Amino acid sequence: MTDFDRVGIIGCGTMGSGIAQVCAAAGCQVTVLEVDDAAGTAGLERIGAFTAGGVSRGKLTEADRDALLSRVSASTDVAALADCDLVIETVVEDAGVKHTVLAAAAGVVRPGTVITTNTSAVAVTELAASVRDPARFAGLHFFNPVPVVELVEVVRGLRTADDVVTSLIAFAERLGKAPVEVKDRPGFLVNRLLIPYLNDVIQAYDDGLASADDLDVALELGLGYPTGPLALLDIIGLDTHEQASRNAYAGTADPQFAPPPLLRRMVAAGKLGRKSGEGFRVHAEDGTR
């Protein structure tokens, strides 16, 4: 079993910076790879801001935060990943782009290095064809916000070696996460269950079953869900959810994943949720309901 002490993260957006943060918090040396210096700096600043919040809430000491930040560096040169024990790819959900960056990473790392993808949309087994050694390739699917949500899906591709799965589960536990091993099927496990439910609620809302507030209140109070479905969609972003639905539908031809007409219309109208100021509700500028 491998200890992944040096971790390379390709892409330092919302997911990449969150993953970099939890890896550094667990003591790993982290290198984030971005397309240019500005993007790298923005990624590091995101980690700086999130951990500053942790300090002000008393979850993290100033000294621990400094140590954490000192373990993260940014680069624009893929050669910086050469010494990594583990690479986690977090770039845009585009199979072509992912293929290019994974092939580049596979070209510089040592034999035996485990390369993973944080994709939620592309088949892991398909992306495994990008690297020299598909047995050392798997999915490592974190959830947003990464420092908060405990679940990590460890996705076993058709050619992933057993010891790679075992090592990744141990690594996720070292990060303080709750890993589950899942099959390489559309939506893996959580999105496989979440997408049909959210689409079902959107359709029922469109059918006039109840108001947006009443739907959310019923599911929050009736089932103890932390966030009602329509409020959750506004947080996720309707465009993001529509894309996830389309991907799952394309991968299964199962109508329960098909994006409902109202969802498509709302995306077309620019009603994307919090990020655009309006989704199922109008949001204040600070992003609150």
Add this chain to the structure above:
Amino acid sequence: MTATGPLTVGVLGGGTMGSGIAIVVARAGHNTILRDIDADRVGAGLDKVGAFLDRSTKLGKLPAHRAEAARRNLTGTTTLDDLAECDVVIEAIFEDTDLKARTFAELSGICKPDTLFHTNTSTLSVTAIAAGATHPERVVGTHYCNPAPLMKLVEVVKGRQTGDDAYQRTVEFLRSVGKVWVTTKDSPGFIVNRFLIPFENNCIRALADGLGTVESIDRAVTKGLLYPMGPFTLLDIVGLDIHRAVSLSLFDQLRDRRFAPPPLVDQMIAAGHLGRKAGQGFYRYDDRRAFGA
């Protein structure tokens, strides 16, 4: 009926839901009459109420004098005639449309001309129940969650014939007993079961398809979606037989295959693995691991 003074409220059925609703109503200060078909059932229902009130006091949730007042507000009967003065009658009897409708029809000849008839049905059509009652405009669905004394939510269901006045008075009544209500159309499963049942059936299908284990799917749902309980833990508490009955009822009404109980449910029932109450469901239980212990 006024929003202020205590009302007289009849609760039909001394089972889990009926006794739970009786607690809600009596605790809020209304005169409450619990009715069931024989003295044993009435006694059992009143015992459940008493035990709950005792426990609430012991746990410091309800002062002794308020528990005592709730007890004084509550009487039991086996006779529908004793419900003549009721402002509201809430039925929590067997899930059978004809039985519920006939009971409301009989009460229409006994109760006052403005008595509200509330049905706590979870799977039947409020419109169909109202259709068999003498005064369908005064029939409203009020679906409480189990356990009723602890869960805040009530789904208020307007049947096609439900009058605006009856709806408004229903909402006032629910406010008086401290509930949070949502309003839904008379659509199978209303809101909560409408979305819970297909989600659970999807989890069962994912398990049967080998996408995960009982433990990993429960973990994914609690750690990834932050639901308070994993689907298989919840199904074991509800009981596989109950889950199957609710699923089939909704499937029959909606003709949507997502509501159909997957074959694994039938197999588990055939094997006697009904959940916690049988000692085995998706998980295995022994006395020491009993829920709430």
